[in-house]
Amino acid sequence: MNNNVFKNLSYGVYIIACKDDNKYTGCTVNSIMQITSEPPTIALSVNHQNYTHTCLEKNKKFSVSILSEKSNPLAIGTFGFRSGRDFNKFEVIPYSIIDELPVITDACAYLICEIIDKVETKTHSVFIAKVLNGDILNNNNPMTYAYYHNVIKGKSPKTAPTYVEE
Numbered sequence: 001m002n003n004n005v006f007k008n009l010s011y012g013v014y015i016i017a018c019k020d021d022n023k024y025t026g027c028t029v030n031s032i033m034q035i036t037s038e039p040p041t042i043a044l045s046v047n048h049q050n051y052t053h054t055c056l057e058k059n060k061k062f063s064v065s066i067l068s069e070k071s072n073p074l075a076i077g078t079f080g081f082r083s084g085r086d087f088n089k090f091e092v093i094p095y096s097i098i099d100e101l102p103v104i105t106d107a108c109a110y111l112i113c114e115i116i117d118k119v120e121t122k123t124h125s126v127f128i129a130k131v132l133n134g135d136i137l138n139n140n141n142p143m144t145y146a147y148y149h150n151v152i153k154g155k156s157p158k159t160a161p162t163y164v165e166e
Contacts (some may be wrong), residue, residue, distance in 0.1 A: 011145035013071075015079045016044065017095075017102045018062040020055040024102045025084030027052040028076050030145045032064060040131035042113060045124045051085045056127060060115045063101035068108035068140035071146055075104055097131055108140045 017026030029064045031045035042064075046053045056062055067075070080088060094105040103110040113129035120126075 013067045013076060013143040013145060013147075015065040015067065015075060015107070016046075016052065016056075016062050017065070017090075017104075017106050018052065018055045018059050019101070020051075020059070020084070023088065024090050024100070025052055025055055026063075026079055026089060027084070028080030035128065041116075042111065042129055042131060043101070044113075044127045044129060046127065047124050051083050053125060055084075055124075056115065057118075060103065061132075062113055062115075062129070063098065063103050064111040064113060065095075065104035065107035066109040067104070067143045068138070069104070069143050069151075070140045071104070071106045071108075071143060075106075103137075108138050108142055110134060110138045120147075 011030040012022055012032065014029050014032055015026055016029055016032075017024055019025075027046070029044065029046060033043050035041040035043055044062075044064075046056060072093070078089050090102060095102040097103075098110060099112045101112060111131050112133040113131050115127045115129045117128035118125050119128070141160055149158050
């Protein structure tokens with residue numbers, strides 16, 4: 001099978017964030033999709049090894065910062081290639097608090113979600129979440145995963161659902 005076929009699926013680039021007791025944590029993801037519009041519901045895929053996965057299971061609420069083509073690429077690397085277990089990612093990336101959760105300042109839009117169900121795979125959990133709030137922050141184009149790879153020349157971490165060893 002040619003694993004490159006998966007590069008033809010449409011993805012965005014997002015930073016999800018949640019609380020861990022007295023601090024915020026989060027990670028870069030590309031696998032979020034809308035399930036229904038009424039009630040507004042999404043699915044989110046997160047690797048079992050991610051620290052954010054543990055925090056999502058514990059706290060059930062999270063924000064989605066929808067990155068734009070003009071978002072700072074440093075945010076993608078900070079949230080995608082460092083662990084919140086031993087590094088405060090929010091010390092270096094500007095954010096605001098919306099409904100008690102962090103949203104990346106230069107995102108083009110955001111969602112605030114609450115987990116209502118979960119489906120397990122061998123390496124990832126697919127969290128089903130109802131959308132509680134959301135808004136558009138600017139008119140910049142949302143960043144696609146193709147844009148991230150082809151224009152920014154970004155790489156996928158080993159915990160990404162789309163990671164293919166080269």
